[in-house]
Structure formats: C-alpha cells, structure tokens
Amino acid sequence: MRGLASLAMLSAALLLATPLLSACGEPAPEKTAEVASAPAQTPVMPEDAPPQEEAEATITDSVVPTPVKSCAEDIGAAASAKLVQRCIAVSPATHPPCNAQNECAAIQGEIDRSCAMYGPGETKPAECAA
Template identity: 55%
Template sequence: MMTSMFVCLALAGCGADPDRSNQTTVARDTETTAPAAESSPASTPASTPASTRAPTKVALTSGPSSKPVASTPISSELLSCNAEIGEAAAAKRVAMCRDVSPATHPPCNAVNSCAIIEDEIARSCALFDGRGTPIAGCEPAPKSMEAAAAVVRRYYSAINARDYATAWTQWGDEGRPGQTLAAFEAGFAHTRSTRVTIGALQPGDGGAGSIYQPVPVTVDATLDDGTQQRFRGTYVVRRVNDVDGASASQLRWHIGSAQLKRIPAA
C-alpha cells in the first residue's frame, strides 16, 4: 500500500506588536494521521529576498508495503513547558521572559510551550539590543550565529510541543509564505517527534541590508507507526543588518529558506 504525507518545513517568528496576549496555550482537538518516508525538498537560494522566496516543503512518501501499518494516534494536546522541562526550570524561563518582555500581556506562562516563552525572550532581547541597550541575561547575543541557530532549535521544539502556531511564525510575522497555519499543522499529523542536531556554524553573508546565516542540521523524525526518518541539509536564517528604524520582528532572526534531503536513518 502506498501512503504519503507532507512535512512542511515552515513557520517562525515574533509579532511586531508587543502585545502578544493572544498567543497563549491553544488546545487542539483534531488531528489526522499517516506514515511517511522519502523526501524531495525544494531549495531556495539564500541570496533571494525573503519576500520573493518560494515556500519550502519536504514531501515525504512511503515505499510499498504488503499490508497496512497500524499506527498509534498522536495526542493533539499542547505540551506545556512545565511538562517538557519540569516546573523549576520552566519557572526560571518564565521569570526571564517577564523580566525582558515589553508586552502588556506577554506569553510568559509555564502552561504555554517552552518554545513560545523562548520566542518572546528572543524577540525582546533583539528589540532592546537593536536600540543599543543590551539586557543582562540575553544569551546568546541577539546578533550572534548561536542566536540564529536557536531559531531552528525553537522551531523543532515547538513542533514537538504541538505548538504549531509558534513553529509556523519562526518564518516571520505572517508565518510561512504561501502556506496557511492549518496546512502546516496538517503536514505534521503523522510526526510523533523530531530531534534536530545543529552542525558547525560558519559566519554568514550580508546583503541588501540583511544578514543571512546558514544553519546546518540533521533532523531525526519518528512517525506515528514507529518509522524512523533522517534528513540532512541547511536552514538559512535571516535578520536585518541596519538597526535604524527597524521593528522588533526585523531585528530578530527568522527562517528564510530550507533545503533538506532524506538520508538513511541511523
């Protein structure tokens, strides 16, 4: 039997509006399911302006099987930061979030995913850094390669927590260009978990007022039927170079493009 799914490598971001009270925990009741296997990703040149880049999607298609593969339904419930890293560690992240966030109602609450809390910290640190006022505790430094790589880590952290809205906005304020949030979420219906390993970082390139930072990755995914998949490739993460007049969303890193290729699982 031939089954298929689409893993859409999309979404990231932080809202330009400092009031993020609408970005709190959202329970998801519905989710579809299906195994997968082989990828043929589209690529986008890192030098292409973000506004003209084509959306990147990795299409996964399984090989033939003699019988249907039974799969265990994946919970659609959002994984809270408390549940992910424990109450003590979550409380520290929440405290840092509240210390740095200028938002009236920031998403600094341990019942939210760790990803959205970390996203608010990164957004706030980048905003104040761009104004020449670094904040103690903002690590890694907002302009650093490590801060760029943290976007990719946060992206997969959000996917694992089933916080697809936060994952989706890692591509920018409006999410991944050319794809709705619902389509993005559906693409991970059969993905039980993912793990990203960041490779050695090299200095990125600047151009047209922006900095482009390549982030090499190896991504291991487990599907709902237990199938293991591995992908290797590069994300290109982007931010503005000139801080004068830049908004919070422009000052922080966001995913600009991705190119991943399926390789044999370990």
C-alpha cells in the first residue's frame, strides 16, 4: 500500500511540474508592434518652469589653423631641392616623404629618422652629417 501511495504522489508531482517545465523554453512575447505604433510624445514643461531659450550652435574655436607651406615655398626652390636630394639619398621609404611639396620639417624628419637607423659600428652616408 505504501508503494501505491508513493507512486500516486510521484505521479501528482510530475503532473504539476509538467506545465511549469514546458513553459521554460518559450521565448518572451514580442512587443515590437506596440512600441512601433506608439507615437513619440513631445516633452511637456511644467507650468512653473522658467522660460527656456534656444541656444544657437556656434563654433567658438579661436584657434585659426595656419596654412601649411611647402618646403619650396618656405625656403625656396634651390634650397628645398638640396634638402630633397639629401632625403632621397638616405631614406629607404618607398612613398615620397622626400618631396618639395611637403613641409621642410617633414623632409628633415625623414632624414633624421633614416640616419638614426644606422647602428654604432655602421658608417652613415655623408648626407646624414650635412
């Protein structure tokens, strides 16, 4: 008799647990249709709020960018040509950092970078010392 009562209780427990477990794998109902159909509400200011002013978007940056001068414009065609030739002589770069249309500082920077690649025991080109 005891076995029959235990079996009945087990069956009842399984019957009660089945609906609970079957709901575990279901996704939550989607509410996208409700959200999409609701019109956007405009904010309402309280009646006792102080008057609001619309601020105009203005650029207050007082720094005016300086136009970049090419090396040829900065030091002249002859001097920039010499700097470019020094750069070409020492630079392994395949892109044209050694170009008179670049700033002189960029060309000199490429010369300095290229010359710095030589080790302590290596002989640097004469253009590195110029």
